[in-house]
Amino acid sequence: MDFTQIVNAFPSLGDGLLLTLELTVLAVIGGVVIGTLLALARLSNSRVLSWLAGFYVNYFRSIPLLLVITWFYFVVPFMVGWVTGTNQPIGAFTSCLIAFMMFEAAYFCEIVRAGIQSISKGQVNAAYALGMTYGQAMRLVVLPLAFRKMTPLLLQQSIILFQDTSLVYAVGLMDFLNVARSQGDITGELHTFLLFAGLVYFVISFGASTLVKRLQKRLTV
Amino acid sequence: MISIQNVSKWYGDFQVLSDCSTEVQKGEVVVVCGPSGSGKSTLIKCVNGLEPFQAGTIVVDGTSVGSPKTDLPKLRSRVGMVFQHFELFPHLSITENLTLAQRKVLGRKDDEARRKGLALLDRVGLSAHAAKFPGQLSGGQQQRVAIARALAMDPIAMLFDEPTSALDPEMINEVLDVMVELAREGMTMMVVTHEMGFARKVANRVIFMDRGAIVEDADKDEFFGSPRSERAQAFLSKILSH
Ligand SMILES: Nc1ncnc2c1ncn2[C@@H]1O[C@H](COP(=O)(O)OP(=O)(O)OP(=O)(O)O)[C@@H](O)[C@H]1O
Ligand SMILES: [Mg+2]
Numbered sequence: 001m002d003f004t005q006i007v008n009a010f011p012s013l014g015d016g017l018l019l020t021l022e023l024t025v026l027a028v029i030g031g032v033v034i035g036t037l038l039a040l041a042r043l044s045n046s047r048v049l050s051w052l053a054g055f056y057v058n059y060f061r062s063i064p065l066l067l068v069i070t071w072f073y074f075v076v077p078f079m080v081g082w083v084t085g086t087n088q089p090i091g092a093f094t095s096c097l098i099a100f101m102m103f104e105a106a107y108f109c110e111i112v113r114a115g116i117q118s119i120s121k122g123q124v125n126a127a128y129a130l131g132m133t134y135g136q137a138m139r140l141v142v143l144p145l146a147f148r149k150m151t152p153l154l155l156q157q158s159i160i161l162f163q164d165t166s167l168v169y170a171v172g173l174m175d176f177l178n179v180a181r182s183q184g185d186i187t188g189e190l191h192t193f194l195l196f197a198g199l200v201y202f203v204i205s206f207g208a209s210t211l212v213k214r215l216q217k218r219l220t221v
Numbered sequence: 222m223i224s225i226q227n228v229s230k231w232y233g234d235f236q237v238l239s240d241c242s243t244e245v246q247k248g249e250v251v252v253v254c255g256p257s258g259s260g261k262s263t264l265i266k267c268v269n270g271l272e273p274f275q276a277g278t279i280v281v282d283g284t285s286v287g288s289p290k291t292d293l294p295k296l297r298s299r300v301g302m303v304f305q306h307f308e309l310f311p312h313l314s315i316t317e318n319l320t321l322a323q324r325k326v327l328g329r330k331d332d333e334a335r336r337k338g339l340a341l342l343d344r345v346g347l348s349a350h351a352a353k354f355p356g357q358l359s360g361g362q363q364q365r366v367a368i369a370r371a372l373a374m375d376p377i378a379m380l381f382d383e384p385t386s387a388l389d390p391e392m393i394n395e396v397l398d399v400m401v402e403l404a405r406e407g408m409t410m411m412v413v414t415h416e417m418g419f420a421r422k423v424a425n426r427v428i429f430m431d432r433g434a435i436v437e438d439a440d441k442d443e444f445f446g447s448p449r450s451e452r453a454q455a456f457l458s459k460i461l462s463h
Contacts, residue, residue, distance in 0.1 A: 122306055128294070130297070131297045131299075131327075
């Protein structure tokens with residue numbers, strides 16, 4: 001094993017890691033926002049809205065992530081071009097980001113929904129009794145309380161998302177794993193690079209997971 | 222101030238309220254009592270529209286609660302409510318609990334809301350706890366904050382749903398004292414409680430409910446002197462013997 005090759009490849013590995021993290025963070029933010037809206041729709045009194053959101057969640061939870069990624073890469077730009085009449089490719093990063101947001105939103109939706117439902121009727125009544133509208137009660141009382149309870153679950157889901165970003169190799173995006181693999185190919189040290197990549201994924205995921213568990217303990221006491 | 226006329230409510234086939242009628246005049250204190258499950262909480266929640274009802278009318282200060290045209294949030298902002306389990310917002314400090322609705326619902330400026338909130342906190346004897354969080358206070362203290370929070374909205378009437386029944390005995394009086402003072406200042410109050418000492422002290426009228434119906438609605442002296450209904454007599458002798 002030749003570790004100097006890894007050291008030499010640090011700049012490109014760093015770029016890859018940056019892309020992976022960027023994709024993770026943006027997808028989590030987008031996924032939580034869309035997921036929260038979906039959760040509100042699922043819990044709303046409107047049958048139509050609730051059904052549509054439910055269908056969305058069940059649909060995305062029933063198809064492989066890899067399919068969603070390739071679908072968004074190949075089909076969505078075509079559809080966007082067809083609608084807008086232009087022929088601008090939207091790029092692998094953007095299409096992957098959208099794919100992750102939409103896909104993860106289905107999972108975040110279920111976490112947020114459980115969080116909202118865990119807030120007692122009494123708290124909601126107290127907010128209403130003070131004259132708050134539905135929107136105010138949600139925004140000022142229910143969601144802040146729900147997110148507090150859900151934070152560990154949301155972070156745990158984000159760690160899974162972090163690992164899943166490696167699927168972007170399918171559309172040729174140079175994320176951390178893809179860079180490591182191609183550097184391994186170039187230098188003929190594939191084993192070393194893959195071992196190193198595994199180590200990095202492990203350290204980040206396990207470290208984050210440990211932090212989440214600690215946070216969870218602090219939140220429950 | 223509050224007029225309840227022939228109100229009925231069902232949960233599916235189960236009738237929770239049957240043909241309830243009563244009035245609460247301005248400045249009056251009305252105590253509602255009755256066995257568990259008799260519909261006391263449901264009735265009081267109908268008054269500010271937290272529970273819908275299927276028949277009858279409730280009018281609060283000229284506004285019909287059941288009418289679909291009524292701006293319920295606006296109506297509720299004018300009627301204070303205190304709950305059995307306090308329901309302070311645990312993610313907010315005591316000061317924030319006192320100011321949140323003043324700012325967001327009434328649109329008061331930060332410092333105005335703060336001044337008002339802290340003055341009321343002082344009134345319930347808890348100024349020292351302004352920066353704490355609800356979880357750091359005892360039950361009795363939390364309930365006093367909850368009363369202050371409702372008063373901060375300058376309500377025209379106050380509804381209480383068993384405000385002391387979740388409290389340890391030694392804390393009941395500190396909450397009742399605040400309520401007695403409020404009653405003596407002329408606040409219009411509808412109070413679900415089994416604290417008959419409180420009723421004796423400040424109530425104008427006592428309502429006794431059983432199985433969703435108002436069985437007895439009498440002046441205080443009359444109620445304690447000689448309740449007409451057998452069920453009210455039985456109930457009274459049971460809780461007074463404790
Ligand atoms: N959401 C609901 N669905 C079905 N039944 C309900 C619902 N809420 C309350 N009830 C029933 O309505 C009845 C009246 O309830 P309510 O809470 O008003 O009684 P209460 O007089 O306040 O009793 P307590 O002294 O125990 O607080 C009870 O029999 C209760 O089981
Ligand atoms: Mg009750």
